[in-house]
Amino acid sequence: MTDNAAEPPESPQARLARKINLLLDLYESQGAKPPSYREISENMSALGTPLSRSRWAYMRSGDGSLATDDELLQNLAIFFGVDRRYLLDDSTEVPEMVEAxxxxxxxxxxxxxxxxxxxxxxxxxxxxxxxxxxxxxxxxxxxxxxx
Missing domain, CATH: 1.10.287 (Helix Hairpins)
Incomplete structure (x- = not known):
């Protein structure tokens, strides 16, 4: 049996990665294939927030430094059609719409x-x-x- 109290707290990088991967799953659940890195990158560049392949990989895996570019996170939220605060809020709560x-x-x-x-x-x-x-x-x- 696992003791949840003994588990280390989730890092901010891991929380962001979990949220991004949930968004990718939701995108797919709406009948579309998951967006490619290229599609996401082109959209971010068009919005003035370029996204490198390595940074995207780190953001999705939860490795490396935390993405702190608020404008990039807001633009990613817009791309996925969720409230802009979803990726900016460091809490572990999942918004009601995303949960549904x-x-x-x-x-x-x-x-x-x-x-x-x-x-x-x-x-x-x-x-x-x-x-x-x-x-x-x-x-x-x-x-x-x-x-």
Whole structure:
């Protein structure tokens, strides 16, 4: 069992990386493929805040120094369609809209997994598929309750 009190606090770099990666996931959940570095870089340059490939990689991984360019962070938030303060606020709270979108993303991913499994398991009887679904749902509920 993990003792959360013993875990080191999340660094500002890691919090920013988590937020950026959530935005990339949300972008994808809205039906588009994740934006490429090139697309993001071109948009940032057009807004007057150039973004190098290495800086983007550090921002996404949480390694290196913290990105403190407020204008760049605001422009990234605009690009992803979230409140400008989202990337500037160092708190761990996720805005309500982002949280709702993440819940939707989770449901969509679960549905995709279920649909994939159903396609792969076409030769099984409906009863066997229903039992498999019940086992998966029970496991997901148990995992959700444990987190």
């Amino acid at each position: 979108q993440l819940d939707l993303l989770k449901s969509m991913r679960e549905a995709r997994v279920r649909n994939f499994a159903a396609r792969q398991l076409q030769e099984l009887s409906p009863e066997t598929l229903a039992r498999l679904r019940d086992v998966i749902n029970t496991r997901v509920r148990r995992d959700d309750e444990g987190s």
